[in-house]
Every structure is written in C-alpha cells, then in structure tokens.
Amino acid sequence: MTKPPVLTLDGVAQAVTLSERVHWIGALDPSLRTFDIILKTANGTSYNAYIVRGSEGVAIIDTVKENFAGDFFARLESVARYDEIKVIVLNHLEPDHTGALPELMRRAPQAQLYISQKAQSMLKALLKQDEFDFKPVFTGDRVSLGDRTLEFFHTPYLHWPDTQCTYLIEEKTLFSGDVFGCHFCDARLFNDEVGDFRFSFEYYYAHIMRPFKEYVNRALVLLEPLLPLNKILPAHGPLLRDQPQRYVQRYRELSTAALQSEISAGEKTLLIFYISSYGNTRRMAEAIYEGAMSIEQVRVSLYDLEGSEIAPFVDLIESADGILFGTPTINGDAVKPVWDLLSSLAVINLKSKLGGVFGSYGWTGEGVKMVEDRLRGLKLRVPIPGIRIKLIPTEEEIQICREFGRDMARDLMGLRQPKTIDMADLA
C-alpha cells in the first residue's frame, strides 16, 4: 500500500508531486455541504490547481476559491518562485477556480494570462478591472514552456460558455477543468487511493454536465483522440491517474441514450402531461391526444402527472420533440405538480422543443398563460396559443382541443402551411 501524499509539513501546505514537472497546488474544503446552491457535497470538495515546470518557465493551471488562497500560495511557494511564472491558464472562470487570481497576478506581474475566447467578457466582470492583459486562445493554440508544451481545447458549456481543457503534450496529461471532475474531498487525492467516489462522479455529471450533453459529445470528439492519456487532472475531486480512459468512456456512455430508442428517424415524439381535479382538463388532454394521433409519424403519449415521480418524466422530456401541459387554474395559478415538474427541467436541454398548454378553469384561468410564459423562459418554442375552457368542455370545445392537438402535431412535423400574419393580429 502506498503512503498518502504529504499535504502539509510543519503546518505549512506543501505541493504534491504528480510527475517530475507537474505538481498539485490546490486546496481541500472538507466542510462544504452545498456547492453553488444546487449540489450537495457530503464530504466537501477540493479545488485543484496545478503547476507545470518547463525548461523556459513555469505555468500555473487554475487557482482556488478565494478563502483557500493561503494553501494555494504556500503550495506554489514550496516548488516555485513567483518570478519563474511565465504562464497562467484559467480553464474556467467560476470563482471557485479564479478566487486567487488577482493576488497571483499581483505577485507574478510578468506572467501572461491565457483564457478561452468566450471567457473574455466574464473575466472583466469577475475582476472588475478595465485594463487587464490576457490572451484569448482557441482549440489548437499552443504555448511553449521550453521542453514542455501546453495545447488548448475549447470545450464550451462544460459547464459554462468559457470552459476549456489544457493538454500537456509531452506527458499526455489533460488538465480538464470541471470536465471529469466531482465534488469529493479526500486527502489521498488519487483515484486509486481515495474512497469510493463513483456516486459523486455520476451525481456531478447529472447536475452539471447533463444539460449540455450535446456539447459533451462534441468535446469528446476533440478529447478522445488524445487517448490513451497518462493522467486526467480535473479541477475538483480525485486526480485520475489510474485508467483515466475509463472516465472518458463513462462520459460517452452518460451522454448517449442507454437503450436504443424504438422511435425511427423520421418520427417525432409528442408528450402530453396533464393533471385534472374534476376530469375536465383530462377530457381536454384526451381530445388533444386524439387530434395529434391523426398525424402520421408522430408518436404521441399521454401521462397523468399524478401517476409518477418527477424523475422519469424528466428523462422522457429530455428525449421528446414536443411537450404539452394541461393544468387547471386553482386560486389564480397553475397547480403545484405542474410547477414541480417545470422546476425540475434545468438539468436537461429543452432548447427549441415544441411546447403548448391547455386547461380547464372555474372563473379566471391564468394558469395556461403562466405555464406558456414558463415554457418560453425554458427556451421552448410555443407556436400556438394555449386553449382555456371554462369548467366542463362542450362537444364544440372538445373539437377545438382535437384541432389544437392536430395543429401541434402538424407543426412538429413541419407540415404547417406557410402563413402570413399581421403583427397587429397577434395576441
């Protein structure tokens, strides 16, 4: 059994050797219990930062959260002088990685700062300084440290627009930022020595990367050609030196549908969710279902929100092309089960899916409009105004519901006839 790394010596934080030229200079935060409001962190997290020494200078890759700057600087000072720092790379500008940056730049004013092209406006907003010298880089750009070379890979939306990975070519080591990371705090640092962190890895992916699956797949196209890698060094959690390719493969699996969908390529899926207190909104849902079913190549499904937990519905919605919601209006609002589902969709990508709303009401009926606004806020397109029916739908109104379903399905299939409208006629 190997000895755990020495993180402090006589009470002073020490760098941890990862190779002759690469050291970990991050910090551990074991007492953190919630990260960024949305993530639970049962044993805390780590802010990983690294130092790379080349024959012609030193590079710092990422920093730490501001209140952990003391550990970061002590670890840095244990292996390098500030005047040796030639390069500072920020893979991601979130404050947990840039907290120590202003002080680092004050101590190493000669260093050149490298950030992704999309990080430029964020850097200014974070540092609140107008004049700031930095160099924006893109995929394929390189910076030389003499006998060591860093290459950049732009991996946007993993999980901010600015995110990038930095590759140390000569050592086949990827500094991956938040990609392949997780909130897990263990002083043994390395993936082959820490406790079982698989849950944390999957949990982190599910909450941080899942909304950007499409971008994960694009990033993997860039990163997989680097395999086999010697190490993946993420910005949080264990340092992946044992079989790092397994974590790349796991990202690929998590970003790919588990079961092959039975929906064929030419088909579209339309989900109708409803909840109903007296059966009126249910009758509307059934008529909409009937109308939508009349359009070929549309797979329509009808679900009562009372019949399931939220998580399976979130999975269904992630794969669907269109989503309709039926909600009664009670006390001037859409009902809680509808809002509960709508507030659980931030973990998936909804951009440009088709959306629509319908519902029965007693005397006001605001719920439909409220949910429509929410759907637009979630970046769905809402091409057809929602339908509201006062109390029990008549046969005529049921027919309107059938037409609504049919029109939604036609829209989904791109079958709506070209139409010219005057702006004044739009609601």
Add this chain to the structure above:
Amino acid sequence: MAKASITFEDINITVSAPAGTRVIEISEKVGSGITYGCREGDCGTCIMKVTEGWNNLTEPSVLEDKVLRENMAGKHNRLACQAQVLGGTVKVRPV
C-alpha cells in the same frame, strides 16, 4: 406606418410588422425556434441566421458586434433581441 415583412423559416410564418420592431418581439409571438436568454444583447443566446434582407435590418451596434465576435458567430448572424426590422423583406431562422 412603414411596414416590414419578416419570415421565420423554421415555422414558415411571415409577419407584417411596423418598422422599428425588434425581431425578438415578433419571433416570440409566433413561436419561432429562436430562443432567448438575457434579451439585452449580452448573452448571445438569440443568435439567428439572416438568410435574406440583411440590409433591411438596423446595423449592428459596436456592442452587438462584440457579442457576436465573442460567440464566434457566422457572417450572416445577428442577435434577434437587437436587430430591428426597417422595411422590405427579411428572412431569418434559428442557428
């Protein structure tokens, strides 16, 4: 009032709108797939492709140009929350 005709190609709908109307206002009402974030020209979410009638939209401001550059937008791209229709015919679609 002068009018412009703007077609949202993804949903095949053409709207006749008063000159000076921002594309976002029209697009949202007809349910085009152009999606929105900040609505004030900062986030780049509403980048759209202008397939016809580029000159029938207001010129991009310096700030819009900057956001388009930072988002590595293509040559015929504009922000739907900034571009206003001026007249004539315009055709757009989501990127």
